[in-house]
Amino acid sequence: MRGVFVRDASIxxxxxxxxxIEMLEECTSGINARPDLIIFGSMSFSAxxxxxxxxxxxxxxxxxxxxxxxxxxxxxxxGAALVHYGSQLIATGRYREILVIAADRLSAFDTQHATGVxxxxxxxxxxxxxxxMPSIAALLWNMYAERYHxxxxxxxxxxxxxxxxxxxxxxxxxRKIISETDYLSSRxxxxxxxxxxxxxxxxxxxAALLANQGSVRIAGIxxxxxxxxxxxxxxxPFRAVREAAQEAYSMCSVKPSDIDLAExxxxxxxxxxxxxxxxxFFEVGKxxxxxxxxxxxxxxxxxxNLSGGLKSRGHPVSVSGLAQIVEIFKLLNDESKRKALxxxxxxxxxxxxxxxxxx
Amino acid sequence: xxxxxxxxCGHISLxxxxxxPECRKKMVREKVDGEGNVLxxxxxxxxxxxFQSPVYLAIxxxxxxxxxxxxxxxxxxxxxxxxxxxxGNFYSIRMNAP
Numbered sequence: 001m002r003g004v005f006v007r008d009a010s011i012x013x014x015x016x017x018x019x020x021i022e023m024l025e026e027c028t029s030g031i032n033a034r035p036d037l038i039i040f041g042s043m044s045f046s047a048x049x050x051x052x053x054x055x056x057x058x059x060x061x062x063x064x065x066x067x068x069x070x071x072x073x074x075x076x077x078x079g080a081a082l083v084h085y086g087s088q089l090i091a092t093g094r095y096r097e098i099l100v101i102a103a104d105r106l107s108a109f110d111t112q113h114a115t116g117v118x119x120x121x122x123x124x125x126x127x128x129x130x131x132x133m134p135s136i137a138a139l140l141w142n143m144y145a146e147r148y149h150x151x152x153x154x155x156x157x158x159x160x161x162x163x164x165x166x167x168x169x170x171x172x173x174x175r176k177i178i179s180e181t182d183y184l185s186s187r188x189x190x191x192x193x194x195x196x197x198x199x200x201x202x203x204x205x206x207a208a209l210l211a212n213q214g215s216v217r218i219a220g221i222x223x224x225x226x227x228x229x230x231x232x233x234x235x236x237p238f239r240a241v242r243e244a245a246q247e248a249y250s251m252c253s254v255k256p257s258d259i260d261l262a263e264x265x266x267x268x269x270x271x272x273x274x275x276x277x278x279x280x281f282f283e284v285g286k287x288x289x290x291x292x293x294x295x296x297x298x299x300x301x302x303x304x305n306l307s308g309g310l311k312s313r314g315h316p317v318s319v320s321g322l323a324q325i326v327e328i329f330k331l332l333n334d335e336s337k338r339k340a341l342x343x344x345x346x347x348x349x350x351x352x353x354x355x356x357x358x359x
Numbered sequence: 360x361x362x363x364x365x366x367x368c369g370h371i372s373l374x375x376x377x378x379x380p381e382c383r384k385k386m387v388r389e390k391v392d393g394e395g396n397v398l399x400x401x402x403x404x405x406x407x408x409x410f411q412s413p414v415y416l417a418i419x420x421x422x423x424x425x426x427x428x429x430x431x432x433x434x435x436x437x438x439x440x441x442x443x444x445x446x447g448n449f450y451s452i453r454m455n456a457p
Binding site: 111112113115116119123124125126127128129130131132134135136138139140142143146187188189190191193227229230231232234 | 372373374380398399400401402403404405406407408409410414416417418420425426427428429430437447448449450451
């Protein structure tokens with residue numbers, strides 16, 4: 001692929017926000033852009049803002065009413081989809097600068113309603129049985145733990161680690177260091193997952209300017225899909241995450257051991273562990289043990305979710321995949337790290353994106 | 360009895376589908392016995408609007424060669440023998456299948 005770069009990137013503070021317009025302004029105003037195209041992504045914009053014709057409405061509100069615009073939705077991986085397909089349009093040479101933006105404001109719904117909106121990414125018969133996303137994560141973890149004799153303490157370790165990392169992130173929704181006692185006394189959501197195993201429902205927005213010049217290169221991209229529900233892929237539920245990772249690695253001739261840091265989709269703590277395996281950082285079935293040994297800690301062999309992840313930064317659904325890339329962009333600009341990877345999964349790992357960025 | 364769809368390639372879909380997700384051939388519907396084993400369970404406390412907490416959920420692996428997520432009436436354990444039924448728009452479990 002012809003060189004495509006993230007030239008600038010920004011996040012609006014995650015948490016409870018009252019205004020979509022304010023968030024869009026906050027994440028785009030600092031970016032000096034003259035885009036040929038704007039690609040917007042959201043899972044609930046039309047419902048919360050009572051506005052269809054979404055791409056035009058958003059372009060207007062950030063001051064680009066006459067710039068070409070489109071809207072994408074791949075549920076919780078939308079933000080990464082914007083970067084992947086935007087970067088491929090830049091690579092054609094036809095576009096010079098593309099501004100990608102994602103925003104969601106789910107606090108417009110109460111928690112039970114929002115839980116239902118999240119669950120709407122699942123097949124209908126599962127939703128009508130009462131399934132929610134945390135219950136899918138719990139069912140997958142229980143099966144995984146039985147199959148590989150995984151130590152459940154690894155879930156607590158992921159939660160504590162990501163909150164410790166997110167404490168330093170000014171954009172994070174929940175900047176709070178948590179203890180084992182906090183974790184063990186937090187309410188059960190879906191056994192064995194507790195509130196502190198689940199990312200909070202957040203409002204948020206993020207933006208990135210993709211261009212044919214810049215300091216952080218989009219080196220590898222991989223996109224892979226699988227069935228909407230998990231029950232036809234129980235022997236390998238994250239198969240399409242692994243395929244997306246392999247596609248991204250092979251595009252830039254990078255191995256898992258070359259990656260300096262990773263942002264993984266920890267909407268639920270078990271997902272982070274399963275993704276470390278799908279990305280090839282650890283052998284299948286060994287992820288939980290590696291986490292307990294500190295391999296994904298800040299000073300471990302592969303630091304995971306230095307930003308706090310979805311767990312601490314928050315999960316404004318469609319925004320998370322783009323927020324990960326913004327965080328990596330910043331980490332690569334600030335530190336001595338050279339190569340970083342982001343995994344964003346849509347729904348129950350049905351529509352997945354893996355991105356490798358390098359300086 | 361529950362309705363599944365079967366493809367000549369060997370794939371079975373539950374709920375039944377029109378087009379085979381493996382080979383895109385047209386699938387044929389058939390009624391089968393819903394006996395199977397519980398593979399994984401969870402007790403869901405934070406339910407979506409319209410559901411009363413707790414909801415007991417299980418993945419059941421059916422003997423005919425497919426799996427489905429079902430609602431149960433009480434907590435189940437991995438390995439339990441159960442029978443799956445269709446209850447309106449979702450699948451439920453009848454305990455202690457013969």
